[in-house]
Amino acid sequence: MASLAVLLATRPSTTVSSNVSQDLGDGASNAVAYLERGKVRSAADNFKDALADFNRAIELQPTAESYNERGQVRSKLQDRQGALADFGEALKLKPNWAEAYYQRSSVWEELGNTQQALADLNESIGLQGDNTLAWIARGYLRIKQGNKAQAMQDFNAAIKMDARSSYAYMSRAGLYASMNQREQAISDYDRAIVLDPSSYYQFYERGILHQELNNQAKAKADFEMTLQLAKKAGKEKEYADAAVRLQQLP
Structure with a gap:
Protein backbone atom coordinates (compact mmCIF):
# COMPACT_ATOMS: atom_id res chain seq x y z
CA MET A 1 0.00 0.00 0.00
CA ALA A 2 1.08 3.57 -0.56
CA SER A 3 2.76 5.47 2.25
CA LEU A 4 1.08 8.30 4.04
CA ALA A 5 3.34 10.83 2.35
CA VAL A 6 1.77 10.28 -1.05
CA LEU A 7 -1.62 11.22 0.30
CA LEU A 8 -0.86 14.89 0.89
CA ALA A 9 -3.22 17.20 -0.92
CA THR A 10 -1.95 19.37 -3.74
CA ARG A 11 -2.27 23.06 -3.03
CA PRO A 12 -4.34 25.33 -5.27
CA SER A 13 -2.37 26.80 -8.14
CA THR A 14 -1.05 30.29 -7.52
CA THR A 15 0.23 32.68 -10.13
CA VAL A 16 2.63 35.58 -9.95
CA SER A 17 3.82 37.96 -12.60
CA SER A 18 6.51 36.42 -14.82
CA ASN A 19 8.55 39.61 -14.68
CA VAL A 20 8.99 39.66 -10.89
CA SER A 21 12.64 40.38 -10.15
CA GLN A 22 14.84 38.06 -8.12
CA ASP A 23 14.97 40.56 -5.23
CA LEU A 24 11.45 41.49 -4.25
CA GLY A 25 12.49 44.03 -1.64
CA ASP A 26 12.93 44.23 2.12
CA GLY A 27 9.63 45.68 3.29
CA ALA A 28 7.31 43.60 5.45
CA SER A 29 4.68 43.84 2.72
CA ASN A 30 7.08 42.01 0.39
CA ALA A 31 6.88 38.92 2.60
CA VAL A 32 3.62 38.05 0.85
CA ALA A 33 5.28 38.29 -2.56
CA TYR A 34 8.06 35.95 -1.49
CA LEU A 35 5.49 33.57 -0.01
CA GLU A 36 3.41 33.49 -3.18
CA ARG A 37 6.43 33.05 -5.44
CA GLY A 38 7.64 30.27 -3.18
CA LYS A 39 4.31 28.49 -3.62
CA VAL A 40 4.60 28.71 -7.39
CA ARG A 41 8.16 27.39 -7.33
CA SER A 42 7.19 24.57 -4.98
CA ALA A 43 4.28 23.57 -7.21
CA ALA A 44 6.76 23.41 -10.10
CA ASP A 45 9.05 21.13 -8.01
CA ASN A 46 11.66 23.91 -7.81
CA PHE A 47 12.16 23.24 -4.12
CA LYS A 48 15.56 24.87 -3.70
CA ASP A 49 14.37 28.27 -4.92
CA ALA A 50 11.05 27.83 -3.12
CA LEU A 51 12.96 27.29 0.12
CA ALA A 52 14.93 30.50 -0.46
CA ASP A 53 11.68 32.41 -0.97
CA PHE A 54 10.08 30.99 2.18
CA ASN A 55 13.24 31.77 4.15
CA ARG A 56 13.00 35.39 2.98
CA ALA A 57 9.29 35.60 3.72
CA ILE A 58 9.88 34.36 7.28
CA GLU A 59 12.75 36.80 7.78
CA LEU A 60 10.52 39.70 6.77
CA GLN A 61 7.30 38.63 8.47
CA PRO A 62 6.92 35.16 9.99
CA THR A 63 3.43 33.74 9.67
CA ALA A 64 1.83 30.36 10.25
CA GLU A 65 1.36 29.95 6.51
CA SER A 66 4.98 30.70 5.64
CA TYR A 67 6.22 28.20 8.24
CA ASN A 68 3.73 25.61 6.98
CA GLU A 69 4.84 26.09 3.39
CA ARG A 70 8.52 25.89 4.31
CA GLY A 71 7.83 22.78 6.34
CA GLN A 72 6.35 21.08 3.28
CA VAL A 73 9.35 22.02 1.15
CA ARG A 74 11.81 20.86 3.79
CA SER A 75 9.98 17.55 3.95
CA LYS A 76 10.33 17.14 0.19
CA LEU A 77 14.03 17.94 0.50
CA GLN A 78 14.32 15.17 3.14
CA ASP A 79 15.01 17.69 5.92
CA ARG A 80 12.47 16.07 8.21
CA GLN A 81 13.70 17.60 11.46
CA GLY A 82 13.55 21.04 9.86
CA ALA A 83 10.05 20.26 8.65
CA LEU A 84 8.92 19.22 12.13
CA ALA A 85 10.32 22.45 13.55
CA ASP A 86 8.47 24.53 10.95
CA PHE A 87 5.14 22.80 11.50
CA GLY A 88 5.65 23.30 15.21
CA GLU A 89 6.18 27.05 14.67
CA ALA A 90 3.09 27.19 12.47
CA LEU A 91 1.03 25.60 15.24
CA LYS A 92 2.41 28.01 17.82
CA LEU A 93 1.13 30.89 15.71
CA LYS A 94 -2.11 29.12 14.77
CA PRO A 95 -2.80 26.40 17.37
CA ASN A 96 -6.02 25.05 15.88
CA TRP A 97 -4.83 24.70 12.29
CA ALA A 98 -5.89 21.30 10.94
CA GLU A 99 -3.68 21.63 7.85
CA ALA A 100 -0.45 21.92 9.85
CA TYR A 101 -1.31 18.86 11.93
CA TYR A 102 -2.12 16.99 8.72
CA GLN A 103 1.14 17.93 7.04
CA ARG A 104 3.20 17.14 10.14
CA SER A 105 1.63 13.70 10.45
CA SER A 106 3.28 12.69 7.18
CA VAL A 107 6.72 13.63 8.48
CA TRP A 108 6.19 11.65 11.68
CA GLU A 109 5.15 8.67 9.57
CA GLU A 110 8.25 8.95 7.40
CA LEU A 111 10.35 8.96 10.58
CA GLY A 112 8.66 5.76 11.69
CA ASN A 113 6.75 7.41 14.54
CA THR A 114 3.35 5.97 13.71
CA GLN A 115 1.86 6.82 17.09
CA GLN A 116 2.71 10.53 16.81
CA ALA A 117 1.51 10.58 13.20
CA LEU A 118 -1.79 9.11 14.32
CA ALA A 119 -2.08 11.68 17.12
CA ASP A 120 -1.62 14.52 14.62
CA LEU A 121 -4.22 13.04 12.26
CA ASN A 122 -6.66 12.71 15.13
CA GLU A 123 -6.11 16.41 15.90
CA SER A 124 -6.51 17.35 12.25
CA ILE A 125 -9.73 15.38 11.81
CA GLY A 126 -11.09 16.72 15.09
CA LEU A 127 -10.52 20.26 13.86
CA GLN A 128 -11.57 19.71 10.25
CA GLY A 129 -13.62 16.60 9.74
CA ASP A 130 -14.25 17.06 6.02
CA ASN A 131 -10.67 16.46 4.83
CA THR A 132 -11.10 13.16 2.98
CA LEU A 133 -7.36 12.64 2.63
CA ALA A 134 -6.86 12.86 6.39
CA TRP A 135 -9.34 10.02 6.90
CA ILE A 136 -7.59 7.95 4.23
CA ALA A 137 -4.20 8.70 5.75
CA ARG A 138 -5.42 7.59 9.16
CA GLY A 139 -6.72 4.41 7.59
CA TYR A 140 -3.26 3.59 6.25
CA LEU A 141 -1.70 4.24 9.64
CA ARG A 142 -4.19 1.94 11.29
CA ILE A 143 -3.29 -0.78 8.80
CA LYS A 144 0.34 -0.33 9.83
CA GLN A 145 -0.74 -0.83 13.42
CA GLY A 146 -2.59 -4.02 12.45
CA LYS A 160 -19.25 8.53 2.35
CA MET A 161 -17.75 11.99 2.57
CA ASP A 162 -16.60 12.09 -1.07
CA ALA A 163 -18.09 9.43 -3.32
CA ARG A 164 -15.97 10.76 -6.21
CA SER A 165 -12.63 10.15 -4.51
CA SER A 166 -10.84 7.51 -6.59
CA TYR A 167 -8.14 7.37 -3.93
CA ALA A 168 -10.65 6.42 -1.26
CA TYR A 169 -11.99 3.54 -3.36
CA MET A 170 -8.45 2.46 -4.30
CA SER A 171 -7.42 2.49 -0.65
CA ARG A 172 -10.37 0.38 0.43
CA ALA A 173 -9.78 -1.96 -2.49
CA GLY A 174 -6.24 -2.58 -1.28
CA LEU A 175 -7.53 -3.32 2.21
CA TYR A 176 -10.14 -5.74 0.87
CA ALA A 177 -7.43 -7.48 -1.16
CA SER A 178 -5.23 -7.86 1.94
CA MET A 179 -8.20 -9.55 3.61
CA ASN A 180 -8.63 -11.95 0.64
CA GLN A 181 -11.96 -10.36 -0.22
CA ARG A 182 -11.08 -10.19 -3.90
CA GLU A 183 -14.54 -9.60 -5.34
CA GLN A 184 -15.11 -6.59 -3.09
CA ALA A 185 -11.63 -5.32 -3.98
CA ILE A 186 -12.33 -5.64 -7.70
CA SER A 187 -15.62 -3.79 -7.26
CA ASP A 188 -13.80 -0.89 -5.58
CA TYR A 189 -11.09 -0.84 -8.25
CA ASP A 190 -13.86 -0.76 -10.87
CA ARG A 191 -15.26 2.36 -9.26
CA ALA A 192 -11.82 3.94 -8.81
CA ILE A 193 -11.00 3.39 -12.49
CA VAL A 194 -14.27 4.99 -13.59
CA LEU A 195 -13.37 8.03 -11.50
CA ASP A 196 -9.72 8.10 -12.58
CA PRO A 197 -9.00 6.04 -15.72
CA SER A 198 -5.46 7.42 -16.00
CA SER A 199 -4.01 5.54 -13.01
CA TYR A 200 -1.81 2.61 -14.07
CA TYR A 201 -1.68 1.40 -10.46
CA GLN A 202 -5.38 0.64 -10.29
CA PHE A 203 -5.36 -1.37 -13.51
CA TYR A 204 -2.28 -3.26 -12.32
CA GLU A 205 -3.76 -4.18 -8.95
CA ARG A 206 -7.08 -5.19 -10.47
CA ALA A 221 -6.75 -6.44 -20.55
CA ASP A 222 -5.75 -4.80 -17.27
CA PHE A 223 -2.04 -5.51 -17.69
CA GLU A 224 -2.12 -4.24 -21.27
CA MET A 225 -3.71 -1.02 -20.05
CA THR A 226 -1.10 -0.85 -17.29
CA LEU A 227 1.65 -1.00 -19.92
CA GLN A 228 0.15 1.92 -21.83
CA LEU A 229 -0.36 4.12 -18.78
CA ALA A 230 2.92 3.25 -17.05
CA LYS A 231 4.86 3.99 -20.23
CA LYS A 232 3.08 7.32 -20.58
CA ALA A 233 3.87 8.16 -16.95
CA GLY A 234 7.51 7.15 -17.31
CA LYS A 235 7.17 4.40 -14.68
CA GLU A 236 9.78 1.92 -15.91
CA LYS A 237 9.64 -0.49 -12.98
CA GLU A 238 5.86 -0.70 -13.06
CA TYR A 239 5.97 -1.17 -16.82
CA ALA A 240 8.43 -4.05 -16.42
CA ASP A 241 6.36 -5.67 -13.68
CA ALA A 242 3.21 -5.54 -15.78
CA ALA A 243 5.09 -6.94 -18.79
CA VAL A 244 6.24 -9.94 -16.73
CA ARG A 245 2.69 -10.52 -15.47
CA LEU A 246 1.38 -10.37 -19.01
CA GLN A 247 3.92 -12.93 -20.21
CA GLN A 248 2.80 -15.31 -17.48
CA LEU A 249 -0.76 -15.42 -18.80
CA PRO A 250 -1.78 -18.24 -21.14
Whole structure:
Protein backbone atom coordinates (compact mmCIF):
# COMPACT_ATOMS: atom_id res chain seq x y z
CA MET A 1 0.00 0.00 0.00
CA ALA A 2 1.08 3.57 -0.56
CA SER A 3 2.76 5.47 2.25
CA LEU A 4 1.08 8.30 4.04
CA ALA A 5 3.34 10.83 2.35
CA VAL A 6 1.77 10.28 -1.05
CA LEU A 7 -1.62 11.22 0.30
CA LEU A 8 -0.86 14.89 0.89
CA ALA A 9 -3.22 17.20 -0.92
CA THR A 10 -1.95 19.37 -3.74
CA ARG A 11 -2.27 23.06 -3.03
CA PRO A 12 -4.34 25.33 -5.27
CA SER A 13 -2.37 26.80 -8.14
CA THR A 14 -1.05 30.29 -7.52
CA THR A 15 0.23 32.68 -10.13
CA VAL A 16 2.63 35.58 -9.95
CA SER A 17 3.82 37.96 -12.60
CA SER A 18 6.51 36.42 -14.82
CA ASN A 19 8.55 39.61 -14.68
CA VAL A 20 8.99 39.66 -10.89
CA SER A 21 12.64 40.38 -10.15
CA GLN A 22 14.84 38.06 -8.12
CA ASP A 23 14.97 40.56 -5.23
CA LEU A 24 11.45 41.49 -4.25
CA GLY A 25 12.49 44.03 -1.64
CA ASP A 26 12.93 44.23 2.12
CA GLY A 27 9.63 45.68 3.29
CA ALA A 28 7.31 43.60 5.45
CA SER A 29 4.68 43.84 2.72
CA ASN A 30 7.08 42.01 0.39
CA ALA A 31 6.88 38.92 2.60
CA VAL A 32 3.62 38.05 0.85
CA ALA A 33 5.28 38.29 -2.56
CA TYR A 34 8.06 35.95 -1.49
CA LEU A 35 5.49 33.57 -0.01
CA GLU A 36 3.41 33.49 -3.18
CA ARG A 37 6.43 33.05 -5.44
CA GLY A 38 7.64 30.27 -3.18
CA LYS A 39 4.31 28.49 -3.62
CA VAL A 40 4.60 28.71 -7.39
CA ARG A 41 8.16 27.39 -7.33
CA SER A 42 7.19 24.57 -4.98
CA ALA A 43 4.28 23.57 -7.21
CA ALA A 44 6.76 23.41 -10.10
CA ASP A 45 9.05 21.13 -8.01
CA ASN A 46 11.66 23.91 -7.81
CA PHE A 47 12.16 23.24 -4.12
CA LYS A 48 15.56 24.87 -3.70
CA ASP A 49 14.37 28.27 -4.92
CA ALA A 50 11.05 27.83 -3.12
CA LEU A 51 12.96 27.29 0.12
CA ALA A 52 14.93 30.50 -0.46
CA ASP A 53 11.68 32.41 -0.97
CA PHE A 54 10.08 30.99 2.18
CA ASN A 55 13.24 31.77 4.15
CA ARG A 56 13.00 35.39 2.98
CA ALA A 57 9.29 35.60 3.72
CA ILE A 58 9.88 34.36 7.28
CA GLU A 59 12.75 36.80 7.78
CA LEU A 60 10.52 39.70 6.77
CA GLN A 61 7.30 38.63 8.47
CA PRO A 62 6.92 35.16 9.99
CA THR A 63 3.43 33.74 9.67
CA ALA A 64 1.83 30.36 10.25
CA GLU A 65 1.36 29.95 6.51
CA SER A 66 4.98 30.70 5.64
CA TYR A 67 6.22 28.20 8.24
CA ASN A 68 3.73 25.61 6.98
CA GLU A 69 4.84 26.09 3.39
CA ARG A 70 8.52 25.89 4.31
CA GLY A 71 7.83 22.78 6.34
CA GLN A 72 6.35 21.08 3.28
CA VAL A 73 9.35 22.02 1.15
CA ARG A 74 11.81 20.86 3.79
CA SER A 75 9.98 17.55 3.95
CA LYS A 76 10.33 17.14 0.19
CA LEU A 77 14.03 17.94 0.50
CA GLN A 78 14.32 15.17 3.14
CA ASP A 79 15.01 17.69 5.92
CA ARG A 80 12.47 16.07 8.21
CA GLN A 81 13.70 17.60 11.46
CA GLY A 82 13.55 21.04 9.86
CA ALA A 83 10.05 20.26 8.65
CA LEU A 84 8.92 19.22 12.13
CA ALA A 85 10.32 22.45 13.55
CA ASP A 86 8.47 24.53 10.95
CA PHE A 87 5.14 22.80 11.50
CA GLY A 88 5.65 23.30 15.21
CA GLU A 89 6.18 27.05 14.67
CA ALA A 90 3.09 27.19 12.47
CA LEU A 91 1.03 25.60 15.24
CA LYS A 92 2.41 28.01 17.82
CA LEU A 93 1.13 30.89 15.71
CA LYS A 94 -2.11 29.12 14.77
CA PRO A 95 -2.80 26.40 17.37
CA ASN A 96 -6.02 25.05 15.88
CA TRP A 97 -4.83 24.70 12.29
CA ALA A 98 -5.89 21.30 10.94
CA GLU A 99 -3.68 21.63 7.85
CA ALA A 100 -0.45 21.92 9.85
CA TYR A 101 -1.31 18.86 11.93
CA TYR A 102 -2.12 16.99 8.72
CA GLN A 103 1.14 17.93 7.04
CA ARG A 104 3.20 17.14 10.14
CA SER A 105 1.63 13.70 10.45
CA SER A 106 3.28 12.69 7.18
CA VAL A 107 6.72 13.63 8.48
CA TRP A 108 6.19 11.65 11.68
CA GLU A 109 5.15 8.67 9.57
CA GLU A 110 8.25 8.95 7.40
CA LEU A 111 10.35 8.96 10.58
CA GLY A 112 8.66 5.76 11.69
CA ASN A 113 6.75 7.41 14.54
CA THR A 114 3.35 5.97 13.71
CA GLN A 115 1.86 6.82 17.09
CA GLN A 116 2.71 10.53 16.81
CA ALA A 117 1.51 10.58 13.20
CA LEU A 118 -1.79 9.11 14.32
CA ALA A 119 -2.08 11.68 17.12
CA ASP A 120 -1.62 14.52 14.62
CA LEU A 121 -4.22 13.04 12.26
CA ASN A 122 -6.66 12.71 15.13
CA GLU A 123 -6.11 16.41 15.90
CA SER A 124 -6.51 17.35 12.25
CA ILE A 125 -9.73 15.38 11.81
CA GLY A 126 -11.09 16.72 15.09
CA LEU A 127 -10.52 20.26 13.86
CA GLN A 128 -11.57 19.71 10.25
CA GLY A 129 -13.62 16.60 9.74
CA ASP A 130 -14.25 17.06 6.02
CA ASN A 131 -10.67 16.46 4.83
CA THR A 132 -11.10 13.16 2.98
CA LEU A 133 -7.36 12.64 2.63
CA ALA A 134 -6.86 12.86 6.39
CA TRP A 135 -9.34 10.02 6.90
CA ILE A 136 -7.59 7.95 4.23
CA ALA A 137 -4.20 8.70 5.75
CA ARG A 138 -5.42 7.59 9.16
CA GLY A 139 -6.72 4.41 7.59
CA TYR A 140 -3.26 3.59 6.25
CA LEU A 141 -1.70 4.24 9.64
CA ARG A 142 -4.19 1.94 11.29
CA ILE A 143 -3.29 -0.78 8.80
CA LYS A 144 0.34 -0.33 9.83
CA GLN A 145 -0.74 -0.83 13.42
CA GLY A 146 -2.59 -4.02 12.45
CA ASN A 147 -6.03 -2.51 13.02
CA LYS A 148 -7.79 -3.33 9.77
CA ALA A 149 -11.28 -2.96 11.23
CA GLN A 150 -10.72 0.69 12.16
CA ALA A 151 -8.92 1.26 8.85
CA MET A 152 -12.03 0.03 7.06
CA GLN A 153 -14.12 2.46 9.10
CA ASP A 154 -11.88 5.33 8.01
CA PHE A 155 -11.99 4.37 4.33
CA ASN A 156 -15.76 3.96 4.52
CA ALA A 157 -16.04 7.40 6.09
CA ALA A 158 -13.88 8.90 3.35
CA ILE A 159 -16.07 7.35 0.64
CA LYS A 160 -19.25 8.53 2.35
CA MET A 161 -17.75 11.99 2.57
CA ASP A 162 -16.60 12.09 -1.07
CA ALA A 163 -18.09 9.43 -3.32
CA ARG A 164 -15.97 10.76 -6.21
CA SER A 165 -12.63 10.15 -4.51
CA SER A 166 -10.84 7.51 -6.59
CA TYR A 167 -8.14 7.37 -3.93
CA ALA A 168 -10.65 6.42 -1.26
CA TYR A 169 -11.99 3.54 -3.36
CA MET A 170 -8.45 2.46 -4.30
CA SER A 171 -7.42 2.49 -0.65
CA ARG A 172 -10.37 0.38 0.43
CA ALA A 173 -9.78 -1.96 -2.49
CA GLY A 174 -6.24 -2.58 -1.28
CA LEU A 175 -7.53 -3.32 2.21
CA TYR A 176 -10.14 -5.74 0.87
CA ALA A 177 -7.43 -7.48 -1.16
CA SER A 178 -5.23 -7.86 1.94
CA MET A 179 -8.20 -9.55 3.61
CA ASN A 180 -8.63 -11.95 0.64
CA GLN A 181 -11.96 -10.36 -0.22
CA ARG A 182 -11.08 -10.19 -3.90
CA GLU A 183 -14.54 -9.60 -5.34
CA GLN A 184 -15.11 -6.59 -3.09
CA ALA A 185 -11.63 -5.32 -3.98
CA ILE A 186 -12.33 -5.64 -7.70
CA SER A 187 -15.62 -3.79 -7.26
CA ASP A 188 -13.80 -0.89 -5.58
CA TYR A 189 -11.09 -0.84 -8.25
CA ASP A 190 -13.86 -0.76 -10.87
CA ARG A 191 -15.26 2.36 -9.26
CA ALA A 192 -11.82 3.94 -8.81
CA ILE A 193 -11.00 3.39 -12.49
CA VAL A 194 -14.27 4.99 -13.59
CA LEU A 195 -13.37 8.03 -11.50
CA ASP A 196 -9.72 8.10 -12.58
CA PRO A 197 -9.00 6.04 -15.72
CA SER A 198 -5.46 7.42 -16.00
CA SER A 199 -4.01 5.54 -13.01
CA TYR A 200 -1.81 2.61 -14.07
CA TYR A 201 -1.68 1.40 -10.46
CA GLN A 202 -5.38 0.64 -10.29
CA PHE A 203 -5.36 -1.37 -13.51
CA TYR A 204 -2.28 -3.26 -12.32
CA GLU A 205 -3.76 -4.18 -8.95
CA ARG A 206 -7.08 -5.19 -10.47
CA GLY A 207 -5.21 -7.29 -13.01
CA ILE A 208 -3.49 -9.20 -10.22
CA LEU A 209 -6.84 -9.92 -8.59
CA HIS A 210 -8.32 -11.10 -11.89
CA GLN A 211 -5.28 -13.30 -12.38
CA GLU A 212 -5.70 -14.82 -8.91
CA LEU A 213 -9.36 -15.53 -9.70
CA ASN A 214 -8.39 -17.11 -13.06
CA ASN A 215 -10.14 -14.36 -15.01
CA GLN A 216 -7.31 -14.48 -17.54
CA ALA A 217 -8.92 -12.37 -20.26
CA LYS A 218 -9.72 -9.57 -17.82
CA ALA A 219 -6.26 -9.81 -16.28
CA LYS A 220 -4.68 -9.53 -19.73
CA ALA A 221 -6.75 -6.44 -20.55
CA ASP A 222 -5.75 -4.80 -17.27
CA PHE A 223 -2.04 -5.51 -17.69
CA GLU A 224 -2.12 -4.24 -21.27
CA MET A 225 -3.71 -1.02 -20.05
CA THR A 226 -1.10 -0.85 -17.29
CA LEU A 227 1.65 -1.00 -19.92
CA GLN A 228 0.15 1.92 -21.83
CA LEU A 229 -0.36 4.12 -18.78
CA ALA A 230 2.92 3.25 -17.05
CA LYS A 231 4.86 3.99 -20.23
CA LYS A 232 3.08 7.32 -20.58
CA ALA A 233 3.87 8.16 -16.95
CA GLY A 234 7.51 7.15 -17.31
CA LYS A 235 7.17 4.40 -14.68
CA GLU A 236 9.78 1.92 -15.91
CA LYS A 237 9.64 -0.49 -12.98
CA GLU A 238 5.86 -0.70 -13.06
CA TYR A 239 5.97 -1.17 -16.82
CA ALA A 240 8.43 -4.05 -16.42
CA ASP A 241 6.36 -5.67 -13.68
CA ALA A 242 3.21 -5.54 -15.78
CA ALA A 243 5.09 -6.94 -18.79
CA VAL A 244 6.24 -9.94 -16.73
CA ARG A 245 2.69 -10.52 -15.47
CA LEU A 246 1.38 -10.37 -19.01
CA GLN A 247 3.92 -12.93 -20.21
CA GLN A 248 2.80 -15.31 -17.48
CA LEU A 249 -0.76 -15.42 -18.80
CA PRO A 250 -1.78 -18.24 -21.14
